[in-house]
Amino acid sequence: MRHLLSTGDLSRDEALLVLDTAAELAQVGDRSVKKLPTLRGRTVVNLFYEDSTRTRTSFELAAKRLSADVINFSAKGSSVSKGESLKDTALTLQAMGADSVVVRHNASGAAHRLAEWVDGAVLNAGDGTHEHPTQALLDVFTMRERLGRLDGLRVAIVGDVLHSRVARSNVLLLHTLGAEVTLVAPPTLVPVSVHTWPCSVSYDLDAVLPKSDVVMLLRVQAERMHDAFFPSAREYSRRYGLDAERFARMQDDAIVMHPGPMVRGMEISAEVADSTRTTVNEQVTNGVSVRMAVLYLLLGGS
Amino acid sequence: MDVMTPSSAAYLIRGARIAGGDAADILIRDGAIAEVGTGIDAAGAATVDAEGLVALPGLVDLHTHLREPGREDAETVAGGARAAAAGGYTAVHAMANTDPVADTAGVVEQVWRLGRESGHCDVRPVGAVTRGLGGVQLAELGAMADSAAGVRVFSDDGTCVSDALLMRRALEYVKAFDGVVAQHAQEPRLTEDAQMNEGVVSDRLGLAGWPSVAEEAVIARDCLLTEHVGSRLHVCHVSTKGSVQILRWAKSRGCNVTAEVTPHHLLLTDDLAESYDPVYKVNPPLRTAEDVHALREGLADGTVDCVATDHAPHPAEAKETEWATAAMGMLGLETALSVAQHTMIDTGLLDWPGLVERMSAAPARIGRLAGHGRPIAPGEPANVTLYDADTASDIDPAALASKSANTPFRGMRLPGRIQATFLRGVPTVLDGKIQ
Numbered sequence: 140m141r142h143l144l145s146t147g148d149l150s151r152d153e154a155l156l157v158l159d160t161a162a163e164l165a166q167v168g169d170r171s172v173k174k175l176p177t178l179r180g181r182t183v184v185n186l187f188y189e190d191s192t193r194t195r196t197s198f199e200l201a202a203k204r205l206s207a208d209v210i211n212f213s214a215k216g217s218s219v220s221k222g223e224s225l226k227d228t229a230l231t232l233q234a235m236g237a238d239s240v241v242v243r244h245n246a247s248g249a250a251h252r253l254a255e256w257v258d259g260a261v262l263n264a265g266d267g268t269h270e271h272p273t274q275a276l277l278d279v280f281t282m283r284e285r286l287g288r289l290d291g292l293r294v295a296i297v298g299d300v301l302h303s304r305v306a307r308s309n310v311l312l313l314h315t316l317g318a319e320v321t322l323v324a325p326p327t328l329v330p331v332s333v334h335t336w337p338c339s340v341s342y343d344l345d346a347v348l349p350k351s352d353v354v355m356l357l358r359v360q361a362e363r364m365h366d367a368f369f370p371s372a373r374e375y376s377r378r379y380g381l382d383a384e385r386f387a388r389m390q391d392d393a394i395v396m397h398p399g400p401m402v403r404g405m406e407i408s409a410e411v412a413d414s415t416r417t418t419v420n421e422q423v424t425n426g427v428s429v430r431m432a433v434l435y436l437l438l439g440g441s
Numbered sequence: 442m443d444v445m446t447p448s449s450a451a452y453l454i455r456g457a458r459i460a461g462g463d464a465a466d467i468l469i470r471d472g473a474i475a476e477v478g479t480g481i482d483a484a485g486a487a488t489v490d491a492e493g494l495v496a497l498p499g500l501v502d503l504h505t506h507l508r509e510p511g512r513e514d515a516e517t518v519a520g521g522a523r524a525a526a527a528g529g530y531t532a533v534h535a536m537a538n539t540d541p542v543a544d545t546a547g548v549v550e551q552v553w554r555l556g557r558e559s560g561h562c563d564v565r566p567v568g569a570v571t572r573g574l575g576g577v578q579l580a581e582l583g584a585m586a587d588s589a590a591g592v593r594v595f596s597d598d599g600t601c602v603s604d605a606l607l608m609r610r611a612l613e614y615v616k617a618f619d620g621v622v623a624q625h626a627q628e629p630r631l632t633e634d635a636q637m638n639e640g641v642v643s644d645r646l647g648l649a650g651w652p653s654v655a656e657e658a659v660i661a662r663d664c665l666l667t668e669h670v671g672s673r674l675h676v677c678h679v680s681t682k683g684s685v686q687i688l689r690w691a692k693s694r695g696c697n698v699t700a701e702v703t704p705h706h707l708l709l710t711d712d713l714a715e716s717y718d719p720v721y722k723v724n725p726p727l728r729t730a731e732d733v734h735a736l737r738e739g740l741a742d743g744t745v746d747c748v749a750t751d752h753a754p755h756p757a758e759a760k761e762t763e764w765a766t767a768a769m770g771m772l773g774l775e776t777a778l779s780v781a782q783h784t785m786i787d788t789g790l791l792d793w794p795g796l797v798e799r800m801s802a803a804p805a806r807i808g809r810l811a812g813h814g815r816p817i818a819p820g821e822p823a824n825v826t827l828y829d830a831d832t833a834s835d836i837d838p839a840a841l842a843s844k845s846a847n848t849p850f851r852g853m854r855l856p857g858r859i860q861a862t863f864l865r866g867v868p869t870v871l872d873g874k875i876q
């Protein structure tokens with residue numbers, strides 16, 4: 140593994156290695172001194188073109204727990220916001236001797252482009268509507284931790300699949316690991332070629348819920364209704380929102396996941412969001428371990 | 442189109458296979474073809490050894506972006522004319538989406554003069570259909586037609602004349618001077634922020650899709666409008682299987698429509714976007730292998746009338762970016778004949794006379810361009826291209842004459858090489874070198 144750009148690039152063994160490594164490294168988080176000397180002297184750059192304090196902080200914490208030097212290079216207030224091109228920024232980071240660049244960008248494929256311009260390992264922290272590989276890895280890690288298995292696990296991914304990098308990364312990774320994925324959304328919010336994806340599709344959440352071990356909710360932007368993806372937030376919520384009544388029809392041990400930040404009321408009701416079967420906070424904790432594992436494996440820590 | 446000062450020099454081209462036929466000699470004198478035959482003896486004429494080369498009438502491009510005025514950093518008229526000559530072209534149609542837009546007699550005459558001064562290739566300006574390409578009000582089409590540039594092809598290329606009423610009026614209006622409206626068929630609402638062909642690849646890459654229907658729906662509408670008002674329509678850069686089917690249907694009804702296909706749509710497919718390298722970003726986008734197949738068949742059976750390059754130079758910084766911010770467009774002039782040979786001749790879909798029709802005669806006819814697209818025969822203007830079809834080379838962007846380097850064929854091995862181009866008897870390329 141030289142870069143992590145797409146979960147589609149991970150073999151089953153590589154994906155399991157990340158998960159197993161993350162499980163070992165998770166124990167560091169439980170110690171009083173939460174640091175390993177593994178990446179001492181290595182430089183990790185966080186290059187964030189989108190505001191995402193959650194993801195940036197998670198990567199920063201992960202790198203620091205491995206004793207790496209971390210540089211936060213945010214698009215705001217830097218040469219980037221003054222119109223410097225991604226390529227010029229890449230060459231600057233290259234000159235600084237970055238061993239790894241963690242990049243979040245609003246353009247699909249930005250991480251791929253960056254990987255051509257820098258020698259260091261590029262870690263895709265979300266590119267446009269393409270992929271968000273570490274989110275999928277932490278989601279899968281959480282599923283395995285909660286439910287003890289991935290093979291044959293029935294996962295429903297509900298919401299704006301069309302614009303979701305989380306959905307793309309999860310579909311590919313879950314398929315690789317043997318889970319059965321069903322995408323649930325209004326037909327306007329799934330890609331036209333979705334039938335070629337390794338998953339099934341349903342427009343009926345109520346039919347899918349009782350047969351699911353995991354229900355993963357995606358963020359849905361209310362503004363999408365202005366582009367006629369759905370008539371109103373209320374109608375979306377009525378047909379695809381997870382409320383207490385629907386939650387009650389799920390299997391007893393089934394879990395609810397959300398990549399955050401949640402829009403309470405639209406895609407998830409408050410009581411479901413606060414349920415112990417909702418894993419949002421665990422996902423955040425696991426995110427640090429998974430990102431430690433990825434950095435460790437990419438940078439060949441010893 | 443008037444003829445520039447003819448060269449007094451005479452050239453005797455020895456042993457060329459005219460349109461792929463038997464070897465013959467061609468004597469060029471005073472800008473015209475003086476004699477065609479075997480064993481021609483011409484004292485004083487410079488001899489050009491063309492043993493084994495194919496002689497073609499100078500190629501004509503209906504769709505070229507030369508960028509001047511406004512974006513001389515990407516290309517100039519003179520530079521584009523040199524690139525055209527290097528590609529075997531003797532005439533190109535310069536698209537109107539310059540800055541300022543070629544929507545007045547003044548701008549089209551400026552472009553026309555720059556072409557004349559360059560001397561490497563005839564440059565025929567295309568006039569904008571609407572003022573400033575705004576899609577709201579007709580440009581002064583008659584004034585451009587009456588100008589020294591003698592505009593006959595009108596296009597808002599880059600954007601679509603999407604307003605059905607405005608398109609109807611434009612089609613009707615150009616009848617007065619035998620003009621043609623060349624439509625860039627793209628339904629704007631269906632292609633907002635569109636980045637590439639909508640399908641399996643775009644869905645996986647998370648790039649906003651440009652659906653085939655956005656092209657096909659406009660072509661169908663425009664064919665019906667053309668039929669209704671009895672005018673002449675040309676469809677730019679047809680890119681989908683459905684478009685070919687609609688054109689076939691329209692022609693069978695007697696609609697006066699012609700169409701072009703680009704070299705890149707004859708060869709390349711949308712999976713090239715998997716690299717996210719914007720050198721493959723173009724409008725209309727690269728489509729699927731099924732579309733490529735249908736386009737080749739359409740070109741072979743005449744449903745698609747001609748090959749046009751949509752040559753679109755861009756400076757490096759416009760392409761060395763993330764996909765979504767990159768400019769759309771590719772170089773085409775210098776590789777067009779090679780791609781056409783590779784996709785149409787070497788596959789057996791067309792013979793050389795068929796290719797001459799599609800790369801020289803038909804585009805000249807559609808553009809109402811006199812003196813080009815004529816057969817290589819005594820008395821005709823000496824616009825001749827000598828082509829070595831038996832060689833092959835790897836395309837090197839740095840070796841191209843164009844000011845820009847955005848060729849999607851870089852690194853590909855393609856057949857053929859232009860050995861010489863004569864524009865009214867004057868060599869613009871000789872021994873493979875631009876003169």
Ligand SMILES: [Zn+2]
Pocket residue numbers: 598599600625677678724725
């Ligand atoms: Zn166009």
